[in-house]
Amino acid sequence: MRIGVPREAAADQRLVAATPKTVEQLIKLGYTVAVENDAGARASITDQAYLDAGAELVESSQVWQSDIVITVDAPDLAAVASMNKGATLISRLYPDDAPDFVVAAKEQGITALNLMSVPRISRAQALDVLSSMSNVSGYRGIIEAAEAYAGMFAGQVTAAGSTPPARVFVIGAGVAGLAALGAAGSLGADVRAYDVRSDVAEQIESMGATFVRVDAAAQESADGYASELTDEQEAATMRVYAAESAAADVVVSTALIRGKAPITITAEMVANMKPGSVIVDLAASSGGNCELTEPGKKIVTDNGVTIIGYTDLPGRMPKHTSQLYGTNIVNLLKLMTPEKDGELAVDLEDVIVRGITVTHESSVLWPPPPVQVSAAPAVAPASNPGTQATPEPAVSSPSQNKGRGRLVSAAIAALLLVAAITFSAPAFAMHFTVFVLAVIIGFYVINGVSHALHTPLMAQTNAISGIILVGALLQLGSTDWLVTALAFAAATVASINIFGGFLVTGRMLEMFRKDA
Template identity: 60%
Template sequence: MKIGVPAETRAGERLVAASPASVAQLIKLGYEVVIEAGAGTSASFLDAQYEEAGATLVDAATAWGADIVTCVNAPKPAQIKLLREGATLVATMAPHSNERLVASLAKRGVTALALDAVPRISRAQAIDVLSTMSNVAGYRAVIEAAENYGGMFTGQVTAAGKTKPATVFIIGAGVAGLAAIGAASSLGAQVRAFDVRPEVAEQIESMGGTFVDAPEAQQEISADGYAKPLTAEQQAAAMAVYAKEAANADVVITTALVRGTAPTTITADVVAGMRPGSVIVDLAASGGGNCALTVPGKTVLSDNGVTIVGYTDLTSRMPRHTSTLFGTNIVHLMALLTPGKDGAMVLDLEDQVQRGMTVAHAGEVMWPPPPVSVSAAPAPVAAQGPTEEELAEKARLEQEVALATARRRNWLYGAGAVAALLLLALSDQDTVKHLTVFALAVIVGFYVISNVKHSLHTPLMAQTNAISGIILVGALLQIGSEDAIVSTLSFIAAAVASINIFGGFLVTYRMLGMFRKDA
């Protein structure tokens, strides 16, 4: 089958649905890839790079006439007419608010897969274009904020004085919010973030932010992955949090966008309470904006000097990386739709991921899809505890094993003591002295080493190396003895002491290397 990648025609759009790298991966799946000439130029992908990856350059009509067409934005009516009956379209379509488009595609007999309708479950994360776009937008929001803010994000201490770090307040800790938290933190700002879902506190802190805890303004997560609607009391408490934090912030980034709708989180009064020179970056401008003063697509200045950035093309302002990630999402989707890796797409409507993003098929409108729960895992069954009789029997068996072990240990100790007494009784006076010294050395050494803290074991090696050196010298003096037993013991002592010395010096060398700062 043939995959077509046409150029985007929306005004100002710089993205493309495939990068040269993703084209090569699609070809490995068995597909033939055709791409409209010049489609990737705005994303810094040259036609020659696509040809090198194995794609064929074609005109717009040929790209739209392929078996499978993938693009970033929804097609216009003129482009829908170029789609052949039975073709598959893979694009973002906003099916929840674009019923006319879905109906047109169904009437055309096109199988339409909406990339922005991927179910929010773990298995579908690799093809979740919304997460890809949100991640880029969150990062770019910080760049736009830094551009419009009249100071540095990080604090500075110089001979001329010091500057305080910027305070950044982020509303929402979804993919975009977390990306913004990470970017702002890496620039040295003091980042505070709030989300109505309390379970994201750990994620916020892991990205370098401080979670604004306001239990009276928070709600639990719902079955579709979004936060449940707030009650009137919770909404009022949340608005109070927004007002307080925004008044103390230099930069505010809003990210609340649910199914294309942007709730108001920053009112005109909140903007009026912010400091002159502050910046608001509204990531929900495409849905009307979280800020009451946002003008989608533009940057405006409030009466009190607050800059409000309402760009709707943040992802297009980073076209190279966004297109690369978008193309990777397409590759993961086509890998799911091509189980045989033979270039033949197979749509399985029994698969909840494929069904969830299928909005038109075989002349029928398939939107909305059946609901999908966040987790299909069954609830864990509580393990039944043991009965009192079983616990008593277990305790009895454990006691018997302990008694048997103690008896066996006592017998071994007794046998060892008898053997030691016999050895002493049958040995001459010099041997008895040596054995006594050996026994005392073992006892003293055991208690000395066992009572040393683990953190001191490495420094202790310097002392043990010295002792091992003495042992090595003594062993070398005795290794030539005429007595075979003395000579054998001397050889063993020399070998063990040498291993201990070299090993000790190696560990000490590595430890010292940890504190050495290379020039």
């Protein structure tokens, strides 16, 4: 089958749906690739680069005659009508806002796959376009803020004096928010962040930022998004936004609830901000989180606050954004081309494929069925106020019985340990005391390490296991059978830990290794 890559119709769209690197990957899947002339010109990708990657260059009318057409933005109705019957379109579609497009795709018998509705499950992360675009938006938002801010992000200590670091406050710790706080932190700013989901605090703190805590916080809903706030929660968060924005030099807002942008920064909050401070509204394309945001524009308020409401932040970095977008499509086609024979298989039993399919075989399959992506327990149904619950007899649960059993076992073990120390040689008591102290210290040291550092920590444990292995090998020649047995057991366990650690580390590094 042939994949067509047209030049984007919108004059301000600088992205392209495939790059030379992703073209090579598509060809490895068995497809042929046809690229429209100058399709990548706005992303600084030459036609020759596509030819070198194995693609063929065609005219606009020919590219739409391909078996599969991949685009960044949804094509117009004329382009849909020019596609072959039964062809496949892969793009960022908005079916709810474009019913005419859905009708046209259905009548043409097109299989329309919407990259904006990828289910939020672990298996689909590699083809999640929203995450890719949000990541770029968060990074680029900080770049725009650094350009508009009148000072430096990093604190400076010079012979002429010192300057404090810029204070950056990030609202929302989704993909865009984490990318923004990471970029701001790398520039040396003092970063603080808040999210209505309290369970993301660890992610924020693992990146070196300070999580602003609030008593009232919302929870993640079953579909992976933040749930609606109650009046009490909303009042608490607005107090946080007011206090933090007044003290911040840069505010980055990324809040979205089910695709809608709630107001997080009111006009009154903007009036209380310092002159020269900057607001980057990453939700501007959905209306904006700031009450004064003008989508697509950068404005300066009467009190000197710059509000950036650009809606094309990913397009301002077209080279790498196109690569990320193209890779998302490659990963989707890997899923839908299991035999790597260049034949697309539309398996509607697959939750990912079903979730992104808008039309197929002249049928409308939108909206898709809901997907349960959260492991949060279901809320227990409320009891009927008209009935009175009958009290159940107190019965010990299995967990309670198990807890008592553990307590008894621990007490017996403690008594045996005291007896062993009492009637053993003094040297044993000294060595055992050192052992117990080492266990306690090791437990608290390892337990206090952030999850973000567990991979380098594995290298340290490998080194410790290596020391244990050397010590065990030295004792294997002992004439005491007990010492020899313990040394053999220690050598075996340490070897398993060392080789297992290297195996796990190797597999983790493979995740970050670029394709050859």
